[in-house]
Amino acid sequence: MSEGFAVCGRCGGRKADFDRVCPHCGFRPEGDGLLIAWLLSTRHRDTASLDAVSERIRGGETVRPSAKMLATARRALGRSWASDPGLDTRQRLALLATSLLVTPLVGLMLAVWWYGTKPRAALQALALSLPASVLFFALGVWLILT
DSSP: OOOOOEEOTTTOOEESSTTSOOTTTOOOOOTTHHHHHHHTBTTTSOHHHHHHHHHHHHTTOOOOOOHHHHHHHHHHTTOSTTTOOOOOHHHHHHHHHHHHHTOTHHHHHHHHHHTTTOHHHHHHHHHHHHHHHHHHHHHHHHHHHO
């Protein structure tokens, strides 16, 4: 079995893996670009079809995957609701304790940070931090009024 590789979505050159910097043009996929980069790797396609894609990119074509292909990449990279395991019990308890004893901002920031990459974990962080935010606000108002 040969070593895996990926095709750069910008220049069509070969690179070591889908999440690496292209040695030909210096492009490194980030965010949703990683989904396209995964689709252009041996993790998803065979070598012959990747060679054909590489030639088309070098010829000036742009890569426009369908929504179904992007959903496949999201599942493979753990960025879909179905493939994200979320937070385990220990992590949820630690986040709840931090939100109640220190500040709920930690959970709110994690929810924003994980929104695109870990949707289930983001929702769990939000669900744990919002009630703590309400308690913090109520405690602050009570301390001000008394």
